[in-house]
Amino acid sequence: MIKDTFAGLRAEIERFEHQIPSGSEAEALAAFERLVEALRRGEARAAERDEHGVWRANGWVKSGILLGFKLGRVQSVHESSSFPFFDKHTLPLRPAILEDGVRIVPGGSAIRDGAFIAPGVVCMPPMYINIGAFVDEGTMVDSHALIGSCAQIGKRVHLSAAAQIGGVLEPVGALPVIIEDGVLVGGNCGVYEGTVVRANAVLGAGVILTGSTQVFDLVYDRVYRRDGDSPLEIPTGAVVVPGSRPVQTEPGRSAGIHLSTPVIVKYRDEKTETSARLEDLLRR
Ligand SMILES: CC(C)(COP(=O)(O)OP(=O)(O)OC[C@H]1O[C@@H](n2cnc3c(N)ncnc32)[C@H](O)[C@@H]1OP(=O)(O)O)[C@@H](O)C(=O)NCCC(=O)NCCS
Numbered sequence: 462m463i464k465d466t467f468a469g470l471r472a473e474i475e476r477f478e479h480q481i482p483s484g485s486e487a488e489a490l491a492a493f494e495r496l497v498e499a500l501r502r503g504e505a506r507a508a509e510r511d512e513h514g515v516w517r518a519n520g521w522v523k524s525g526i527l528l529g530f531k532l533g534r535v536q537s538v539h540e541s542s543s544f545p546f547f548d549k550h551t552l553p554l555r556p557a558i559l560e561d562g563v564r565i566v567p568g569g570s571a572i573r574d575g576a577f578i579a580p581g582v583v584c585m586p587p588m589y590i591n592i593g594a595f596v597d598e599g600t601m602v603d604s605h606a607l608i609g610s611c612a613q614i615g616k617r618v619h620l621s622a623a624a625q626i627g628g629v630l631e632p633v634g635a636l637p638v639i640i641e642d643g644v645l646v647g648g649n650c651g652v653y654e655g656t657v658v659r660a661n662a663v664l665g666a667g668v669i670l671t672g673s674t675q676v677f678d679l680v681y682d683r684v685y686r687r688d689g690d691s692p693l694e695i696p697t698g699a700v701v702v703p704g705s706r707p708v709q710t711e712p713g714r715s716a717g718i719h720l721s722t723p724v725i726v727k728y729r730d731e732k733t734e735t736s737a738r739l740e741d742l743l744r745r
Contacts (some may be wrong), residue, residue, distance in 0.1 A: 472493055474585055477532040489532060492528070507522045532551050572584070582601075583601045609626055640658045641662075644660065660697050668703055679727075702726055
């Protein structure tokens, strides 16, 4: 069981989930602001792992984030710039100070408030981190990478250039994308729709994982896929590369059509460590 340390805030947010009664806007906004603060500190999470390793979405957190979208009115941001931005007033950029211990290289990057970024994270421009995301210690977010809303990224994860971690806000009960500790997400990968990538797995460049993707495990001769409420899970230490499988039905079979299918070619070994060695110097 996951301890519910936010029972009061949760009840308040659930009260406004379907409707904000006229005259209660200020109360709803205050609840949203408390949630954003808890998310920014990494205390509240959009999804949590229980003692059995099962990740569960915190629907109330996602409802709370949606509350901010409902309450927000579009306003001008950074008016002094010759290229202004316009966004909901409830969704400002995350305040950042040197003492956060996060290295943010200038140039086209943004982090929305309500995201937790642990010390030691490196953000290479341009990149974007959305509300509700949790990014743990020592993770590298390389250029053109996206960490979508509510995604949970573990410690010492390497999100390579142009890796796209999709956001999952709705439905509120849906699990966001989970990338556990030590995972290497190769360049141009896409991980979407609540996929769980277990610790130390390696996604080779260009692997795309969605809720409909079948992943073939050549080592254990089995297929991983989403099953009802259970998300697609990439096992611990799996090395996944892009692949294809022939269509078995007509007219695709006769036409020689293949569908793209990621393949687990092996489990992490010394050779993988050499291929995937993280540049520790880049992270200091
Ligand atoms: C997955 C990866 C780490 C290689 O891991 P590895 O453990 O060294 O893999 P190996 O070289 O032992 O390959 C095992 C098998 O998978 C195949 N394979 C490896 N990587 C592959 C890839 N990306 N696409 C297709 N097949 C691949 C190999 O050809 C080999 O097949 P074989 O046994 O039939 O010869 C590497 O291919 C990769 O994608 N790295 C990420 C690079 C990247 O995105 N960098 C970003 C920097 S910003």
